[in-house]
Amino acid sequence: MSISLKNIIPVIGAKANIELATGIIDNVSIDSRSQQNNGRTLFFALVGPNHDAHVYINDLITKGVNSFVVNYIPDSINDKANFLVVENTLQALQNFAAYYRSLFNFPVIGITGSNGKTIVKEWLNFLLSPDYNIIRSPKSYNSQVGVPLSVIAINENHNLGIFEAGISTTGEMVYLQKVINPTIGILTNIGTAHDEGFVDISQKIKEKLRLFSDVEILIMNKNKTVQAFLKPEIKTFTWSTHDRNADVFCQIKSFENHSNLNLTYKKLCFSISIPFIDDASIENCMHCVLTMLYMHYNEETIQSRVSELFPVEMRLKVKNGINNCTLIDDSYSSDFQSLKIALDFLENQKQHKKRTLILSDIFQSGLSDEELYSRVSQLIISHKIKRVICIGETIVRYKSKFLNSIAFASTKDFIKAFDSLEFNNETILIKGSRQFEFENIVSLLEEKTHETVLEINLNAISHNLNYFKSKLKPKTKVMVMVKAFGYGSGSFEIAKLLSHHKVDYLGVAFADEGIELRKAGIELPIMVMNPEMTSFSSMIQYNLEPEIYSIRELKAFLKIADQKELVNYPIHIKINTGMNRLGFDTLVIPELVSILKGITSVKIKSILSHLASSDVSSHKEFTLTQISDFERDSSFIMKELKINPIRHICNTSGISNFPDAQYDMVRLGIGLYGVSNDEDEMLLLENVGTLKSVISQIRDINEGQSVGYSRRFIAENKTRVATVPIGYADGISRAWGNGVGYVVVNNQKAPIIGSICMDMLMVDVTGINCTEGTSVVIFGKDPSVVEIAKGIKTIPYEILTSISGRVKRVFYRE
Template identity: 50%
Template sequence: MQPYTTGQIAQILNAKLEGDPNLEISTIATDSRTPSKSKGTLFVAIVGKHHNGHKFISELYNFQHIRAFMVSDTLGLAEKFPQATFIVVKNTLHALQKLATYHRAQFKYPVVGITGSNGKTIVKEWLNQLLSPDYSIVRSPKSYNSQIGVPLSVLQMDSNFNLGIFEAGISLPGEMLRLQPIINPQVGIFTNIGLPHQENFEDLDEKITEKLKLFKSSELLIYCKDHELVDRIIYNDDTLSGVKLLSWGVHPQSTLHVESTEEHGNGRAIRVKYGEETFSFEIPFTDQASYENAMHCLSLLFYLNIDRTTIADRMAKLSPVAMRLELKKGVNGCTIINDSYNSDLGSLSIALDFLLQQKQHDNRVLILSDILQSGYAPELLYSMVAQLVEEKEISHIIGIGKNISRYAHLFDISKEFYSNTLEFTQSITRRQFSNSAILIKGSRNFHFERIVAILEEKVHRTVMEINLNSMVHNLNHYRNQLNPGVKLMVLVKAFSYGSGSYEIANLLQFNRVDYLGVAFADEGVSLREAGIALPIIVLNPSYGAYELMIENRLEPEIYNFEGLAEFANALDRMGVNEYNIHLKIDTGMHRLGFTGEQLPELTSTIQSLKSIRIASIFSHLAASEDSGQDEFTQSQIALFSTISDEIISAIGYKPLRHILNSAGIERFPHAQFDMVRLGIGLHGISPTQQDKLLPVSTLKSKVIQVKHLQPGETVGYNRMGKINKPTTVAAIPIGYADGLNRKLGNGIGKMMINGVLVPTIGNISMDTCTLDATGVDVKVGDDVVIFGSNPTIMEVSQALNTIPYEVLTSVSQRVKRIYFQE
């Protein structure tokens, strides 16, 4: 970012300045969870429905030594933080956007703005691939296209670049009007329209109209004329009357007319006509989405008059865009973060922040390739990388490439450098790496997948993919339903419903949930050993584990007098006072908990014990998802309110109260009390709001053999799979030892191969099962989805006449979990 002083920023924003006007700012931060120890950092305290950046000023001042803050409230701040400088504005988000708008106006080189429902990031990244040999490009990191992401992206602009490419996304009417002056694109690309974020718009017409506001001052708009609704609205939009249109499509009136497309092997040949010119090229993709994305890119390349031979050559070499960071288990207790297909400053910073979330390791290793076509002079580029590495607390860097090796002296930490990937892979042994978090970050042509293959833990081909972005979406869906001040506990028992242990807890800690819940003490101990500092409640504590729990600051659920006495004795033996416990009340589940009849004895006992403090009073709803049981649920809530009121009156202080689970949050908002408990809803499963949630877990395997059988033959144990017609049978390496229920055999279960749902055939074995893939173009190595987006886990559980909890938690530990963040 081009530096500004705090005085200049205050002047640009017409803001009040309290403190030093001469502090130089070169970095803007909005997230207190991503450390930045740069002296040139300005923290913008964003205020939202469930977060307030002002709460973290003390932490940032004292531990990250940040001294510049943009705030909307300075009450008492100057006295608390005498060395800090405050830029005081009315609304910090709007001020950040205003600063970015000013910054954008300082540069005259062309800017491309991209919006639409899907494909924004792919088009942006492909344009970078296609144009980076000719331009120095500044672009949005990853998918930074929100009200905060856009200004942060545009603030990267400086004189080292000569082309900007930024994407913009909206979820509400009116938002694009705030983003338009920030990007102010000369050229616009409208990718397509679809259903994402539709819930806040009256119809698709309104959403298209809102998105098109990005281009009201543009010189050129590129879009697909085959999208009839988009085409109609563009032609009828008076705000676009001065914008030149460059359309593409099979529609005969398209500016760039697609005359033919033909799939062949793994690619597609396309012939287009542009005026009197006919042009043919190929792309290495066959799917419709890639075709559309490539055509948007081609349209811009034609507009920029790029040499046609060059276009054809570069189009044929388009590579898939790595849209996600993968987290997986590595050798010798390591955790691997695989981001081995692209490397630039923006995505490096994001990947390093993800690395910092992994609290289970103190040692953090970065394996980094040369950063290609950054737009910066090499020495400046690697000095910026070195500063970033220092800020993000990396323990050891391994640089691979001639350029980064040339500037090894800039890195003042433990380091080693190699001229190429082969030199590195030939020099290392797996024993060199142990108990470390390792980020593997490289440009695609360095082939860092070879390094990943050496360092990842070897397991069989069946994997469970966990989408961390979807999990955060689901978390925020429930969080947005909470009243102000209501706390959130998330249950991570049973290996986080089969999804993982510290991997999920790290994510929840990063997203500032208030409590974690586990079933047994050893689960909580594992989380503490992995660096999880959140309060943790143990829901099924055993008497023998009480001292271990106290040593690890784990808080027990107490549901009977014996447990209360035993825990008090353990506290006395260890000399501990006022230790948090959680009282369980039985309001109708009739499983565990104190009853109303036991209240007098309970309150008397609690008052006599100085070693304990009641952190919360809670109960379980028996049928919160069943509308036919609502009267009973309401009686449980009323009884809980009465009993907890009596306890609070007796003890003289007010613990937290909570009774709602995932379904309860959705259906009984009046009963949120002080905290709610989120469980299965985090994983994208809901009886009432399924359409608002995203699937988190995908269980996948691979085809390992294909057979063509004839009538009269059989498949599997006990010859249960009878062949009555010529049949193609695909074998996959997953069985009941992996958690695949045997009841899904013999056609009961269905799995997805190459977009087709196919039934099982024969019995499911311990380690394998077989599918009837007749009529499907199937080969060894093809992906097979057991559950995910299709078939869903709900559909699998319905086939088994059970609940999704059982399906999720049944996936065995020998199935490798891969965590990814898009």
């Protein structure tokens, strides 16, 4: 890309802040964190219901970015950069992408549906890449923002595009159609995803079909409901497993680990074998087969390539590695766009100063090898990668472009040399095309733990934070609680994300939690809510700020402060307004004031209290009394000491239920992790943690046989029993067992039967299609931690914080 700002202005309908904006753009960005932002970047300051990227503009200018598309020009920087002012920056991004798409004339496949979009896209890329130079959506970039960014990556050497489009409500697809402008359409499965954004299924279908308004062919599973909404001029190419009038008729024969598909197309009959038995994979495969047929592939090529299809990993995952390493696993794809995304993700994981990239040959860049690896070299330098391990016959030839590089012709050669490479105390990005089988490298580097994992969705954390921030007054600060190992989710990774979002404070319970965050490089102010007096010296050493809640504690801290000759060290005064846990009672406050008058060693940074029942509507009057008492006592302290500190009393439920009590700051806790006491609000939050395991063993038992300790379950009929390697030592309450709770196996509920054991639980999988090794969801969207908490009469906090440290945490971005 090389486009002048002068040409961009009319395309997006902008007004420039200077008479004629100057400069050439070769990069478009919406992410202020990206190390790829530079003087030739055009930054679109997107504004959403819960965020406003305009706040990052000043920081970006200091980093060298000098061209912005904005809704407004922030104060005092009008003359510091090129500002293209538009009414809506998102629409401006889409208009620019549509214009850029119009500059290229080659076939483009557009994919939409409720499920299977990303898998079909990745499989088509695999099936067609031997014959085309393909540009495709990286990962699952299918949103109103992701689609334009995907299309903008096209270059003059591409000759086929594959882009997916996802929508969540009406009125969205019309914009994506203009950006993608597909020539070939694929409609995947229509399911229940995002049903809440549509009146009914017919409205959803009509909206999705807008993507295909100008295609030359639409590939789809023959469906009378869908076809009723199709415009007559849209030509279809259909398949079916039951309707012989479809263009391609498919008969399925499934075996233990593969399926044979017998296809009839015109006068042609042939069979293909795929390494899957589930309905979703068969449906996704059929869309790919019809695409190949439409593009005139012969049956031998289709048979050969389809037999090599593979499971698609759509996430960047953060894992614990050997020797105190952190792994970023992106071991199933290697293209230039996804490398840029992975490196930006790496930038957000600064747990280690030393960073290593293991990289395979890169395919389908649309660039010559010389230009491609020169650009890769520039990316690596900008991201301060300390060591590059190149694997592949092509990249090896360009290893001199990378500082401190080691080269291997194959993954097998790397594995042979593994013991000599010395991986320790570093972050390792593993980025490779599937044919290099980098999963074997991940297996070598990954810390060995059992198969139970807690997956943490970092995108959901960002969404929930922005949701609650949208409820705040513009100047209200945010403290986020990351105590108790980040409510069981992992404190450092979440703290790092919160640093990017510029929250004002982090809250921990004890000093050692704060010390670990400091050692991991977290620089945000950290308040210790329950400091032990024996930890005061360590807190001062690591610049942690104590909550002071009693005269005894205050005197102890002042004594150490004097010994260390501190000046204005920040402390936080806790007032008891009815929680009756910690805090200064009203009668003690005059003594508190008298001690602090004239003291210079400490400074009251904030005054706080704690709402005891802000989540219970029947206790509203009690909560209002707490707020009133806080106002009285905090005002007295401020007046007597002539100070103006931050005041805060609202917790998560207080933010939503008592907006008038926001004061200067709020404390966000469980809401960040997707939990609310309000059912309507829960629908607006995203699930953060999904606890998964696998089936270890399956057996059939007869009527009268028992399962588990104390024989608490006796089979009334022949029952299929699956054992899952997770138990109460991992944090699963025994109260959730023996018919009370369930897990989810292949999207079906499997009741827990018998007593939950220390390391295992057993479930009834009668009638559920599963095998040993099948994935099991313990909690996530279903069952949610809220549902489990209700079932065993506790609170979601206890469910989340009970998950044992021996359960591996895996962090990922969608």
